[in-house]
Amino acid sequence: MKKARKLTPANRCDSCDAELDTKRRFCGARCTEIHLCTSKGNHKYRHHFVATEFQMMIRAEAAAKPHGIVRAVVNGIIRPVHRLVGECVCVTCGTVGPWIGGRGRQQMQTGHFCSRKDQSVLLNALNVAVQCAGCNQPPGSPNEFRLWMINCRGVEVITFLESLARKPFAFTREQLVDKRLACSKRLKAAEAKMKGI
Numbered sequence: 349m350k351k352a353r354k355l356t357p358a359n360r361c362d363s364c365d366a367e368l369d370t371k372r373r374f375c376g377a378r379c380t381e382i383h384l385c386t387s388k389g390n391h392k393y394r395h396h397f398v399a400t401e402f403q404m405m406i407r408a409e410a411a412a413k414p415h416g417i418v419r420a421v422v423n424g425i426i427r428p429v430h431r432l433v434g435e436c437v438c439v440t441c442g443t444v445g446p447w448i449g450g451r452g453r454q455q456m457q458t459g460h461f462c463s464r465k466d467q468s469v470l471l472n473a474l475n476v477a478v479q480c481a482g483c484n485q486p487p488g489s490p491n492e493f494r495l496w497m498i499n500c501r502g503v504e505v506i507t508f509l510e511s512l513a514r515k516p517f518a519f520t521r522e523q524l525v526d527k528r529l530a531c532s533k534r535l536k537a538a539e540a541k542m543k544g545i
């Protein structure tokens with residue numbers, strides 16, 4: 349009888365079990381993220397990985413726009429504010445600061461119009477805008493934010509977001525992973541645009 353040939357066990361992806369031709373643990377970025385989400389749990393992954401990356405992407409995309417005038421609420425009324433590439437404007441007070449690494453009041457954050465506690469609006473770009481660290485302190489300058497939303501996005505958007513926020517919604521692991529991968533791609537593109545690449 350012929351001796352059975354000894355087979356070396358194939359290397360497989362830790363997430364999807366696909367056969368791999370290298371010694372890598374995962375077959376690609378998506379499986380790496382699936383594993384991260386599974387090990388952290390949806391809640392932690394959503395807040396510490398997806399939401400933070402989404403918020404950073406919002407600031408980077410605002411800062412990557414060509415320099416010029418944007419509208420912001422300054423002392424309670426809508427005014428034009430000038431910004432340069434790489435800078436963001438706080439929509440509720442008009443403070444201008446670098447999109448990343450600003451200090452004190454010039455530290456730019458991403459504020460939520462409807463509470464980010466509701467998952468249905470947490471990662472919706474229409475629900476967020478750049479705010480300075482001062483304005484983004486709870487409760488987050490709601491009157492100025494509403495005024496800015498009415499002027500810059502319209503009442504229909506507010507109605508849409510407020511009804512969306514009331515709907516119970518929970519992201520699946522796959523949705524969270526896809527969202528993070530998409531945000532990460534857009535963030536990199538915005539950073540490259542700022543550097544003129």
Ligand SMILES: [Zn+2]
Pocket residue numbers: 361362363364365366374375376379
């Ligand atoms: Zn895989």
Ligand SMILES: [Zn+2]
Pocket residue numbers: 438439440441442443479480481482483484
């Ligand atoms: Zn502000």
